[in-house]
Each structure stands twice: as structure tokens, then as C-alpha cells.
Amino acid sequence: MMSRNSRYTILVHGGTVSGPEAVTEDRLHFIKYVVETGRQRLAAGAAALDAVVEAIVSMEDSGLFDAGKGSYFNRDGFVENDAALADGHTGRAGAAALLRRLKNPIRAARLVMERTDHVMLAGATGEQVLIDLGAELITNPSAYFTPTTTASVMPDLSGTVGAVALDTDGRLAAATSTGGTRHKLPGRVSDSAIIGAGTFANRSCAVSATGKGEYFIRRSAAADIALRAAYAGMSLQQSADYVVRELIGRQDSAMGAVIALGLDGKPVISANGYGVLHGHAADTAGVCTGARIAT
Amino acid sequence: MMSRNSRYTILVHGGTVSGPEAVTEDRLHFIKYVVETGRQRLAAGAAALDAVVEAIVSMEDSGLFDAGKGSYFNRDGFVENDAALADGHTGRAGAAALLRRLKNPIRAARLVMERTDHVMLAGATGEQVLIDLGAELITNPSAYFTPTTTASVMPDLSGTVGAVALDTDGRLAAATSTGGTRHKLPGRVSDSAIIGAGTFANRSCAVSATGKGEYFIRRSAAADIALRAAYAGMSLQQSADYVVRELIGRQDSAMGAVIALGLDGKPVISANGYGVLHGHAADTAGVCTGARIAT
Numbered sequence: 190m191m192s193r194n195s196r197y198t199i200l201v202h203g204g205t206v207s208g209p210e211a212v213t214e215d216r217l218h219f220i221k222y223v224v225e226t227g228r229q230r231l232a233a234g235a236a237a238l239d240a241v242v243e244a245i246v247s248m249e250d251s252g253l254f255d256a257g258k259g260s261y262f263n264r265d266g267f268v269e270n271d272a273a274l275a276d277g278h279t280g281r282a283g284a285a286a287l288l289r290r291l292k293n294p295i296r297a298a299r300l301v302m303e304r305t306d307h308v309m310l311a312g313a314t315g316e317q318v319l320i321d322l323g324a325e326l327i328t329n330p331s332a333y334f335t336p337t338t339t340a341s342v343m344p345d346l347s348g349t350v351g352a353v354a355l356d357t358d359g360r361l362a363a364a365t366s367t368g369g370t371r372h373k374l375p376g377r378v379s380d381s382a383i384i385g386a387g388t389f390a391n392r393s394c395a396v397s398a399t400g401k402g403e404y405f406i407r408r409s410a411a412a413d414i415a416l417r418a419a420y421a422g423m424s425l426q427q428s429a430d431y432v433v434r435e436l437i438g439r440q441d442s443a444m445g446a447v448i449a450l451g452l453d454g455k456p457v458i459s460a461n462g463y464g465v466l467h468g469h470a471a472d473t474a475g476v477c478t479g480a481r482i483a484t
Numbered sequence: 485m486m487s488r489n490s491r492y493t494i495l496v497h498g499g500t501v502s503g504p505e506a507v508t509e510d511r512l513h514f515i516k517y518v519v520e521t522g523r524q525r526l527a528a529g530a531a532a533l534d535a536v537v538e539a540i541v542s543m544e545d546s547g548l549f550d551a552g553k554g555s556y557f558n559r560d561g562f563v564e565n566d567a568a569l570a571d572g573h574t575g576r577a578g579a580a581a582l583l584r585r586l587k588n589p590i591r592a593a594r595l596v597m598e599r600t601d602h603v604m605l606a607g608a609t610g611e612q613v614l615i616d617l618g619a620e621l622i623t624n625p626s627a628y629f630t631p632t633t634t635a636s637v638m639p640d641l642s643g644t645v646g647a648v649a650l651d652t653d654g655r656l657a658a659a660t661s662t663g664g665t666r667h668k669l670p671g672r673v674s675d676s677a678i679i680g681a682g683t684f685a686n687r688s689c690a691v692s693a694t695g696k697g698e699y700f701i702r703r704s705a706a707a708d709i710a711l712r713a714a715y716a717g718m719s720l721q722q723s724a725d726y727v728v729r730e731l732i733g734r735q736d737s738a739m740g741a742v743i744a745l746g747l748d749g750k751p752v753i754s755a756n757g758y759g760v761l762h763g764h765a766a767d768t769a770g771v772c773t774g775a776r777i778a779t
Contacts, residue, residue, distance in 0.1 A: 269609065275702075280702055280703070280736075281702065282701065282702050284673075286606060286607075286673070287606060287607045287609065287610075305669055305672075306669075306698065307668065307669060307672045307673075307698055308673075308697075308698045308701040308702060309672070309673040309678070309701065310669065310671040310672055310673070311581060311582060311606045311607055311671055311673050312581075312582045312606055312607020312608060312609070312610075312671050313607060313608050313609075313671075314564065314582065314607070314608075314670035314671040315582075315607075315669075315670065315671020315672070315673075316671065317670065317671070318669050318670055318671050373602065374600055374601075374602060374605065374610075374613050375609035375610065375612065375613055376605040376606055376607050376608075376609040376610020376611065376612070376613055377600075377602045377604070377605055377610070378579075378581070378602075378603075378604040378605070378606050378610075383604070383678055383679070383680070384678070384681070384701050384702060384704065385678070385680040385681060385701075385704030385707055386679070386680060389704065402603075403601065403602055403603045406577065406603040406604065406679050406680075407570075407575055407576065407577050407603060407679065408575070409679065409680030409684065409704055409707035409711075412680055412704035412707045412708065412711070413707065413711060416704075416707070416708060416711045416712065416715065417711065417715060420711065420712060420715035420716040421715040421716075441575075
């Protein structure tokens with residue numbers, strides 16, 4: 190029996206996890222809420238792009254992940270946030286990096302895509318342009334960003350957040366947001382903000398990654414997953430598994446995971462370590478959340 | 485008769501050109517000097533990575549291109565420089581973006597690769613880290629960067645510079661440097677600084693792009709050229725032509741060009757407009773420079 194394709198699906202991740210101790214109930218519950226809300230939006234006809242942006246905004250605001258409010262501090266004790274999104278249907282994309290004063294980095298990335306001729310703005314000069322375009326400021330960054338329980342208790346947890354969605358019009362979108370690695374150097378740009386590395390979408394698939402971002406940049410991992418599936422006759426799941434497990438995992442010895450969706454709406458999740466916090470919801474199935482990937 | 489593969493090759497570009505009026509003798513002569521010098525270095529056993537970095541340093545210092553000293557000013561009247569390099573043999577890469585005070589952006593990108601755990605540093609905070617690592621400062625940026633003849637006389641000229649090389653040990657490397665588009669928004673990051681967009685290398689090929697960078701970012705163009713050749717049974721020239729002419733050119737209506745090298749050392753040049761300033765030299769042939777591509 191062939192399984193029916195999903196008419197809409199949302200799939201989110203909340204970062205790789207190195208072991209069961211990092212799979213906390215509050216995060217899994219929050220992911221469940223995010224994907225259930227995303228499903229309702231998609232059922233009501235929302236665009237995939239809107240669904241992934243709203244999912245990421247919730248996770249940025251939650252303080253539960255290494256993104257937005259919950260971001261890790263860098264070596265010098267301040268937060269620099271990165272985010273990107275890609276609209277597979279139009280081929281457009283937006284990215285914002287090294288933000289220090291904006292509440293929702295993913296909305297900043299959307300401003301870049303929709304209100305400028307550019308794909309990526311970064312640094313203090315880019316942030317000022319985004320503020321001039323109306324990005325929401327954090328009134329008091331030093332009160333907003335506080336060392337999180339996450340950061341002190343679970344130093345290995347990479348809590349980057351990402352979302353991919355397929356909407357009822359067959360459009361795909363991807364979005365990713367992160368505070369980057371703990372104690373990173375000031376000015377370090379993560380793969381999350383780099384189209385083709387941690388975030389990618391075209392008319393056939395949407396991809397969001399998490400893990401040791403430097404390896405995803407070197408290998409253009411998100412683009413590789415999409416293009417390998419397109420050119421090498423692999424399924425999207427096979428392509429994701431090859432890049433995440435064989436290249437990033439075995440060859441690079443680096444932890445990583447991705448989520449992806451193709452036009453069939455079937456959730457693709459691949460991780461090379463203990464797993465990745467994730468959840469998904471579609472018109473064909475209930476809400477599913479977890480951390481380990483059944484293989 | 486089969487042509488003998490080159491044991492070493494260097495291929496550089498100096499940006500797309502919209503017509504014959506942009507093909508100036510001073511630029512072509514300088515490119516000839518750069519590739520001749522590069523050939524001598526490679527003949528003496530230099531690594532591909534060193535050859536491309538030194539080629540780019542010369543072009544940054546020349547003031548003849550939109551990179552380093554000759555960079556375009558942005559909307560607010562200052563220079564923000566971007567550069568990246570990729571070492572195909574090791575898989576390592578480095579990128580630096582939005583530099584305002586460093587003499588050679590490509591050396592800054594190399595510092596990121598060799599002296600940090602990261603791939604990309606950007607903005608004022610990243611530049612400070614690079615200064616702390618010993619990057620050479622411009623003493624007086626407002627005297628060093630002056631509005632160039634290029635910018636005023638030829639507004640459409642994109643003079644991004646790039647180099648790819650194959651060395652006698654069979655290693656490939658790519659490097660790209662740019663001042664970005666004229667009157668760009670402050671904080672705009674170009675494809676040149678994004679691994680997989682304007683700069684890419686692996687064990688099979690090395691790619692450097694120029695043109696309307698936003699389209700190269702959206703399509704992960706440099707990675708697409710490399711991966712399409714690897715997976716889709718195309719030659720590197722066919723893959724470059726498809727991405728540059730069909731995708732960037734016809735579908736996106738954007739001007740662009742790439743240079744690339746595979747392990748056979750055969751120069752791959754593709755452009756969708758009038759052409760791209762370029763030059764190459766190898767052990768098997770003399771120094772060749774030009775702007776239009778014979779097709």
C-alpha cells in the first residue's frame with residue numbers, strides 16, 4: 190500500500206543532543222506546541238514561509254534554546270545572533286548575522302529578503318540598517334540575555350533551532366536561528382546564517398541543519414543534500430543520511446543533524462550522534478516529537 | 485590526439501565586463517603579470533593555496549579592481565571588504581566579511597582558516613579578533629580608499645577578483661575578494677565571502693565566481709557547479725555553463741561569471757554577459773588573457 194503524500198507538513202528541530210540527559214521535558218513540550226500551532230496555521234492556508242518564521246519566532250522567544258533569548262554568550266560575554274530563511278518557491282532568501290540588539294533574528298532575516306536588494310546583512314552596520322527598516326529592538330540587551338541554565342548545565346548542547354514546511358500550495362520553506370557555539374569568538378558567523386550551509390530551499394526540498402557549523406559551511410552541506418538528491422538518484426532521506434552520517438559524522442568526526450522536506454511532505458530527519466530534538470505534524474498524522482531517530 | 489593534462493595551472497578573474505569599454509589595457513596587463521607570477525610560483529613547487537592567496541593580494545593592492553584598495557564605496561560612503569578561500573585538499577576554508585581597516589582581506593580569510601576554530605568572521609567584532617591575530621592594518625583608511633576612476637567611469641563594472649589553482653601535488657584551491665556592489669547597503673555580505681556561493685573547493689575542483697552576488701548566494705552556485713559535475717555526469721565546463729548561463733543568466737536575468745579548475749588543470753571559464761576579465765597560465769601553454777569567452 191502506498192502511503193498518501195501529505196498535503197502539508199511542518200518539521201522543526203531544537204538542536205543536536207549528546208545524550209538522554211539533554212532531552213528535557215520542557216523542550217519537548219515546547220516543540221510539540223510549536224508544531225501543533227504550525228499545523229493549524231498550514232491547515233488554515235498559511236504559506237510555508239510564514240509557518241517556518243512563526244515557528245522560529247516562538248522558539249527564539251522561549252529562552253529554551255540556543256537562539257534568540259536563550260542564546261549562548263561568546264568568548265567576550267555577549268550574544269551575537271544569526272538567522273536565515275529560504276523560500277523554495279520563489280528562490281529568494283534572507284540572512285542576518287551578528288545581531289546584538291534585535292529581538293527576533295529570523296524576522297531580521299526576513300526583512301533582508303523582503304525589504305532590500307541583498308540576501309545577507311551582518312554586523313553592527315547591517316544591524317543599524319535593519320533597525321532603520323523597523324526591526325524590533327531589545328530595550329535592554331544585558332537584562333534580556335542572561336546566562337541560561339542550558340549553557341551552564343549542558344555545555345555540549347547545541348540548541349540551534351530550525352523549521353521546514355510544505356504548504357497546501359506545494360511551496361517549501363526553511364528557516365534556522367542560532368546563538369552559535371558557546372564561547373565562540375566575537376564575529377563568528379554560523380552555518381545557520383549561510384544559505385547552502387545550514388539553511389537551503391528550492392522548488393524540490395527545504396533543509397535546516399544543526400551541529401558543528403564549521404563543517405556544514407566547508408561542505409555546503411544543506412545545498413549538497415538538496416543537489417545530491419536531485420542529481421545522484423538518491424531519496425532525500427538517503428542524501429541527508431549520507432551527508433550527515435558519512436561526511437560530517439564519519440569523515441569529519443563532527444556532530445550534526447538535519448531536518449528536510451520534499452514535495453511528498455514526508456519528514457526527513459538525520460543525525461549522527463545521540464540524536465536531535467525534533468517534532469513534526471502533518472495532515473496525515475498526529476503530532477510526533479522525539480530526540481533519537483529510529484533507524 | 486589526447487591533450488596532456490597540466491601539471492599545474494593558475495586561472496584568475498578580474499570581474500564581469502558589460503562591454504568592450506570595460507576591458508582596459510591596464511587591467512589586462514596586470515592580470516597577465518599576476519598569472520605569470522603565479523605560474524612561476526607553482527613551477528617552483530608552491531602550494532595551490534599560496535598561489536591563489538598571493539595572486540589575490542596583488543590584485544587587492546593594485547587599486548585596479550573592486551577589491552582591497554580599489555573597492556567601491558557603499559551607500560554611506562565607506563568600504564566594507566569581503567574575501568574567502570577554500571583549500572580543496574584539506575577541505576578547510578576561511579572567510580572574512582565587512583572589513584574596514586585591513587589591507588588584505590584575503591589574508592584575513594586565511595587567518596580565520598589557520599588561526600581559529602571557525603570558518604567565517606565578520607563585522608567590527610570579527611575584525612578586532614583578526615587585528616589581535618596580527619592582520620595588517622591600514623593606517624589611514626580614508627586616505628587609502630579613494631573613489632576610483634573605475635567607480636565613476638564604469639558604474640556597471642563588477643571588478644571582484646578571484647583565483648583558482650592546481651599545484652604539482654594535485655591540490656586545488658580557490659580564493660575570491662571583493663568590495664561588493666557599488667552603493668550597497670552597509671552590512672551587506674557578498675557571495676565572495678560565502679563558501680559554496682562565490683568560493684568553493686574540494687578534492688575534485690575549485691571555483692571562484694563574480695557578478696550579481698545575491699543570485700549566487702540563493703543558488704549556492706559555486707557548490708552547485710562542483711556537485712553537478714560530480715553527480716550529474718557533466719564535465720566541469722558543462723556544469724559551469726549550465727549554472728552561469730541557464731540558471732543565473734536566463735532564469736535569473738543576472739550577470740555573472742565563474743572560473744574553475746578540475747584535476748586535469750584545464751581552464752574552465754563561463755560568463756553570461758559580454759564576458760569576464762581573465763587570464764591563465766600552465767606548464768602546457770603560454771600566458772593567456774582576455775575578456776570574451778570563445779564559445
